């Protein structure tokens with residue numbers, strides 16, 4: 001997270017004595033990324049954060065690949081992913097490469113029996129349906145429809161849902177997820193032409209500090225495996241912290257669209273960046289206002305990046321027969337563009353209500369077995385004139 005945040009109690013000087021009422025020391029932890037060069041947080045714990053009691057079992061959750069090399073546009077019907085009780089079991093990886101994994105999930109129940117930590121990847125959770133509270137060792141965030149939750153790698157979390165009707169679009173990123181560099185000045189402050197600013201980013205506001213000892217199950221994901229680790233102290237035992245490395249939320253409804261007289265390219269929709277892919281938000285906006293403007297996009301050849309669109313709400317102008325929860329995958333190497341009729345249909349329209357999340361990856365994505373269960377394999381022929 002590109003700005004400083006402080007929650008709870010911390011001593012005035014880092015790495016100095018910070019004592020409890022009984023005179024004993026709090027346990028300090030520096031929690032950083034990219035060695036000691038990335039963003040970090042300094043947290044103070046009731047108990048040692050290192051008390052592993054037992055490593056119970058290890059099992060793989062790595063995506064199973066159905067199509068490794070391919071040249072096919074796919075449509076995935078995301079809402080056909082079946083709801084499941086458990087949060088982790090509900091996560092179905094549909095597209096993946098060595099940089100990122102795209103996951104659909106419809107969890108019915110809150111996590112109660114375990115804590116979760118992804119040591120492999122930052123997580124972006126887009127909330128399509130549902131509301132609740134993300135609870136982490138660095139504080140809690142409320143979430144609802146339209147929220148992006150950014151959870152840096154290593155954050156220990158639980159997730160509480162208000163109801164059983166939840167739909168999540170998740171991206172795991174092997175490299176950190178940041179706000180786009182071109183929207184930041186040299187100090188990191190978001191610039192005036194950024195489509196959102198710091199006020200739109202919600203930081204953890206509520207810290208849970210437990211000082212319990214016992215058996216606490218933490219499921220830690222590393223190298224595609226989950227390790228069931230039992231800790232001797234409650235993982236949410238932070239009395240205070242400060243720094244730059246913490247989870248935060250941003251609502252897609254707070255993304256201010258950038259518009260122009262003629263069609264502007266996808267970078268204007270960019271919301272987050274990594275070294276290996278970008279995340280963009282397509283939001284309700286006024287259309288291009290040149291008197292002869294064509295609001296639908298032109299055909300384009302993304303020769304060196306795969307394009308994934310997740311359709312959230314509204315009519316998506318360039319596509320026919322696309323519904324909520326659908327994913328389209330347009331692979332690198334071949335052009336794609338508006339469906340037949342979409343270009344003419346767009347002329348004269350003054351605004352759109354479309355809402356979608358786009359993930360463009362620089363490396364090709366592989367299609368998983370889970371994706372094939374919900375795939376429309378004829379989608380690649382959908383540009384043919386009938």
Ligand SMILES: [Fe+2]
Nearest residue numbers: 300307330336
């Ligand atoms: Fe495209």
